[in-house]
Amino acid sequence: MAALSVVLSFPPIAVPITPEITVHFSQLPIFVAGIITGPVGGLVTGAIGGLYMGLTKIPFIVGGLAILGLSTGFFGKRVRPLYACLLAWLVQAPYVVVTDYVWLAIFLGKTSQAAWAFVTSIMVVLTIEAVIGAALAEVVVSYLKRIGITWSM
Numbered sequence: 001m002a003a004l005s006v007v008l009s010f011p012p013i014a015v016p017i018t019p020e021i022t023v024h025f026s027q028l029p030i031f032v033a034g035i036i037t038g039p040v041g042g043l044v045t046g047a048i049g050g051l052y053m054g055l056t057k058i059p060f061i062v063g064g065l066a067i068l069g070l071s072t073g074f075f076g077k078r079v080r081p082l083y084a085c086l087l088a089w090l091v092q093a094p095y096v097v098v099t100d101y102v103w104l105a106i107f108l109g110k111t112s113q114a115a116w117a118f119v120t121s122i123m124v125v126l127t128i129e130a131v132i133g134a135a136l137a138e139v140v141v142s143y144l145k146r147i148g149i150t151w152s153m
Helices: 002-007 027-037 039-049 051-056 061-076 081-107 112-146
Strands: none
Touching: 002 027, 002 039, 002 051, 027 039, 027 061, 027 081, 027 112, 039 051, 039 061, 051 061, 061 081, 081 112
């Protein structure tokens, strides 16, 4: 699942919106792993799945995707997959806002206004991706459970 997360972050599967922003589906395997395997499996899948982007773009991505997987696994044991994924995104979102702002403003030297503009645009894109990924995870997890594929840590 972690490898699939990396693959789903590349074109042509990832759709470029601007040179800096693409819509990708790397959250989907993290969502599915969290729901099927639980919090630990989600955390591991998210962390490993974020390694490539963490090494090539923003290093904080690894932590964010680990939080996403952990949270999905936690909520996945309590509510249906669609809601688990959306709740996990709500847990991850503050981390993304803070770390992306820090990366842009402090490490890349962007002005505060430019950093906030970029963070705002990326949060819109990430929210759209989370909603699409959550809907797809609902379908995938339903299918996997129907054919008997489950595993908990």
